[in-house]
Amino acid sequence: MIEVTGLTKRYGEFTAVRDLSFTVQPGEVMGLVGPNGAGKTTTLRCATGIIPPTLGSVWIGGVDLKEDPVGAKRRLAFMPDEPRLFDHLTVEQHLNFVARLHNVADWQSRAEPILADLEMADKRALLPAELSRGMKQKLVIACGLLHSPSVIFFDEPLTGLDPGGIRRMKETMRRLARDGAAIILSSHLLSLVEEVCSHVLILKAGEKVADGSIADIRARFAVAPEASLEDVFFRATETPAAPPVLPP
């Protein structure tokens, strides 16, 4: 479970996130959406312990991130949008390295099904330079899943994936949620959020605009029951959808 209470992050005079509170229960997938500069990345970084919040608390699987950061981080996995890998480690060696960091003794047997599921079983001896962008992204995901985290943060997970990879990624997220993980998915792809997430949190200028199940949010902001999440998003953030620019 993820429990964020009164999270505030200031950079000098500028407040990136203001008094943000939300909860993600096991089995739930919460979509974190908002326009550029809304504070999504800052929220993710604070919630994963990468940067300290100015105010507020974050609990990961019942562990206070501030009091016991190591204990909290043992329970979470963070998949950044840009896969940054070690040039000289193979796929398998990346998993070995991460296993040691998380103290996973049986990492090889755990890695087998993960690599198979991500269609990377035959890539274990390859270096990052030999992997496509999508494969690198999959390796990051494999590393994140190796220690069976109960809390998972995805930051734009579909970047660089091919259609097959996108479908499998969505399925993986749904399966992880079914298995009891609490997931936060930050993305600009509202169709992905609508498809995968059970809940949505809309941020604007560092503040929560809406939070709840997709049905609740739709009921609150949409004019018509069949309105898409995109319509709801623009209404919630009061940003008029710009008409497409056509060449003269």
Add this chain to the structure above:
Amino acid sequence: MTGAFLYLYVTTVRNSVVQRLQRLRQPKYLFGAIAGAAYFYYFVFGRAFRNYDARPGAAPIPVGGGPDVMAWIEPFAAPVLAVVVLLAWLLGNSRAALQFTEPETAFLFPAPVSRRTLIHYKLLRGQLGILVSAFFMTLLFRRGSASGHALQQAAGWWVVFSTLNLHFIAASFARQQLFELGLNPWRQRLLVGVALLLLAVAGWWWLPAPADSSSFEAIMAYAQHLLGAPPLSWLLLPFRLVVRPYFAADAGAFFLALGPALLVALAHYFWVGRADVAFEEASLELAAKRAKIVADLREGRWGAGRRAPTKPRPEPFRLRGRGWAPLAFLWQNLVALGPFFRLRTWLIACLAMFALTSWLGADRGRADYLVLVVAFSGMLSLAALLGGPLFMRREVQQTLTQLDITKAYPLAGWQIVLGQLLSPILLLTFLEWFFLLSFILAAGATKKKIAFLVMLGAGGIGGIAFIVPPLVGLLLCLPYAGVLYFPAWAATPPNQAGGAGIEVLGQRLIFMLGYLIVLVVALLPAAAAGGLVWFIAQALIGQITAFILTTLTVSVILGAELTGCVWWLGGKLERFDLSTEMPR
């Protein structure tokens, strides 16, 4: 079109200057600029334009090379230039590539601009770099020189660099044309190599042997004679024409030499201008490669621009999934370093040094060289100790760029710090041990008769070797602390223009000064305690026991300082808010 290029050029220079001036509002750049300017004033400009010893009462004698020295060097300049040119033909790529930046390729290549116009643009653009290089080379080589006017020498450098620049471009065009005719790069190199070999054989056959080779002066006189006489003087004529303006003793000689030199440059210009070679594709690749190098350097990645590896490297040891976490960092770094950086390499080097010193010591005639080994080992040991941690600073700077990954690891701060420090500590320690061993072996082979003193020296050095690991660790903590406490000084923001300049040079000077001060402060407790223990113990229990006690004391204090530093840096790492340093 010239107007557009001029606009691009002028606007770029103006904005760059404005940006640099604006960032002086930040203290780190302002102080850096002051320190950099002071350095240039006192150590570069001040000395460069001072021909004579300016101390009060000193005689007005040239402190560097006068006209006679320049005249002595001149005959050798042409062959050096010839070698540079030959290397361009031997080592150059077979594809014609002009150096454009990525924005230049994006905007100029699809624009309605002819290939020839692009070449002209590139040549003009290159002039800025050439002028700056000429200016700095004049400063560098004029230090203490009493020959010729500074402007004259700068113009001389400009002629050399401009001609070389044109020649490199023309050579790359010619190589591409040869490639299109079916002569691949290796065949081209073979052709040049065979031509050189034939020339060498002809020279060996034709040229007279030296009459006297007993002294350095005699050999130099022979070489000067050869270079000044046919056929070498004919072969080197174009090169001599190019370098002659630089060596001209006065204005008259300069202007006489300038005409022929400019003719050579002009011939190259026509060569480049008339070549119709497709350089766009290779230039695009080159621009992308250069952009990656710049981006990597700004992010502090060592070995920037190197191609990403495609062959896995062997593991130094088996890393189990469970155990001490910092070891994972060491394992990862040793994998990245490759199979050369292993214990067996160190052992082989030690054996090689043992064999070398034994061989040198076995003969009285060779024994003199052992003094060189002793001197070099001592100097390199000190240089590695003081400079090694600074050399690793770029690696430490990566801490900042990777912090959003490492901070997500389920590890305490001290574990991450120790993990990241382990491999540089290990590398520097083994390097230091190698130098110390070389010192002992060479010194031992030199003074066999006074074995006792050697044993004592070896014992002393052995003691130093015992101190090395914590000392190296402590020294490595300093740049690490610099990165964590002064991140803005340690890292150049990735998207900020101008990663170089007088202010950045000044920042580095200030950082270096701070490093030395902290180094002294960190070593002071161990040195004081060690001195005290030695003073008391040698009076009470004898020198050998006192020495052991002193070594132990110093090691323990340094070890305690290192432990404290790692703990303290770990805490700082945990509290470190990289959000102020990273794009949100």
